[in-house]
Amino acid sequence: MSEVIISINNVTKDFGNVRAVNNANLDVLKGEFFSLLGPSGCGKTTLLRMLAGFELPTEGTIDIDGQDVTLSPPNIRPVNMVFQNYAIFPHLNVSQNIAFGMRKSGLSKQELDERIEQMLELIKLPGYGDRGSNELSGGQRQRVALARALIKQPKVLLLDEPLGALDKKLREQMQIELRLLQQQVGITFVFVTHDQEEALTLSDRIAVMNQGDIIEVSTPGSLYEQPQSRFVADFIGTMNFFDCTLKDFSDGIAIGEASELGSVRIATPQTIVTPGNDFTLAVRPEKFSISFEQPDQQYNSVLGRMGPSAYLGDRSHLYVHVKGREYPISVALQNLTGVLDQMYTTDRKVWLTWSDDSAVMLPMEG
């Protein structure tokens, strides 16, 4: 499991004056479901296209399965790609599409037909072989694109936002199927998406990219719970940020002072700044507890005034104004007991509290 299958070394890609990918270094492990996540224009698709061979790096090298493929054309790389629009050949039917890459496979007609049937079973479209490409729905096209790539038994399957064009329900269903399929075939998947929820759901590991840089590479859980930068904390999920000064640090407990929150305590094995310096404190909306009475604790509590709230079905988003803070704090509550609106009326005084281990220390950014 820990064997490296893709090794990206100091890869930079310039388009004219625009730097699309900036000195990327990345190892993808065999059998992994690896996602490249970032806002549009962050370089994730360019990086994927360099893995496929459609773009050549301006600098750096790419190794796939121990071979330097930096300058190899796409047709000889041991990878296959599922395109954003699926690129199902319009002049061929489903079987012909799936068989497209098998011209040089050396299989007999009969063996090939069997393989195509197996692939149709795998993508749950048995009997669809004779369908024309324009008779398929979006989800079916996506599956055919998968089958067409997987029949080649690539070392790595590259997926360029393959779920972006599907509606929400179908997308969620395809996410589960994709994950199961990946576990079933055991092929390494490199998946490009701008949808952070999708990346969290699917991936073993995620590389978060921004403006050509790989900001952070980690598991979904640690990206969400322990982000290392403000960008990652902000891009994945919702986060409240507070300016803070570190007062003291000992025995895994950092004591800080925030103008908007008062004294704060953070449980952390080490601090990113020394006492006397500033950092950013980050707290997720769902980490807050909310009450109408003043809590009996010196740290990690703040008095606020209820702002607007939004009912989202399974949970509600409350916005709490705090003295000295421009934007209200975002608080998420599970809707355990019916509608909360009547309790959390606008302008009502509330206390927010959170625990030592639910806040994250981040470096200050300009």
Add this chain to the structure above:
Amino acid sequence: MIRTRSRLNTLTVYAVAYLIFLYAPVAVLPLFSFNDSQYITFPLLGFTFKWYAQLADSQGLQNALINSLKVGLSVAFLSTVLGIFAAKGVTRYRMRRSGLLISFIMVPLVIPEIILGISLLMTFSVGGIKLSLITVGIGHLMLCTPFSMLVLISRMEGFDKSYEEAAQDLGENAWWTFWRVTFPIILPGVVASFLLTFTISFDEFILAFFLAGTDATLPLHIWSQLRFPDKLPSVLALGAIIVMVSTVVIFAAELIRRGGVDLGNKSKV
């Protein structure tokens, strides 16, 4: 309501009048080609096939027809091949000033053919090149390539380059990618380009007039026959045949261009 109806009637009258204006002269051709008289006058005398029969006996006509087919087919083939190259270059590669380049190639479309004919004639005579069907072909190629390009660029722009990338990704080199993916998808455009340029070359008179040596093309032959009044009815018969074949070919080209592989479905995901 009444207003709409009367407007519709005016429009209908206009449309019918326009169609008569367009097609009446063309209809005169076949009409008199079956008339049993040398002279183009009413009343019609009788029905005959003899002018058509006369065509079959004319050696000059048959030579001219063969010459025109030779030139037309070669020009259609070459200009379509050039059109495919150009369309691929323009639509697939990041080229600076490709717009300017296209404009330059399109220039023969707007230069009067008589000017084009004279300048080509001068060029050939300066270069000591003997006039022949080949020089006619070169002239026609200049005229036809822009049409091929227009047809093929629009076809090529209509399909996503990810189809070609997918073919490469699935293990095909540039050659096989072209034959297995690009060509089948642009085939309707290729056929349309071929038929269109063939028709242009086949009907073309002015360039051929300047550039043909002793070998006449069909339009030149027809022109030469007009000097003899007794040949006029069989020229009409020939004209009737050409009009019919041209119409069928153009309609076929347009049908094929519109049909073929539906490229719209890729956005329907």
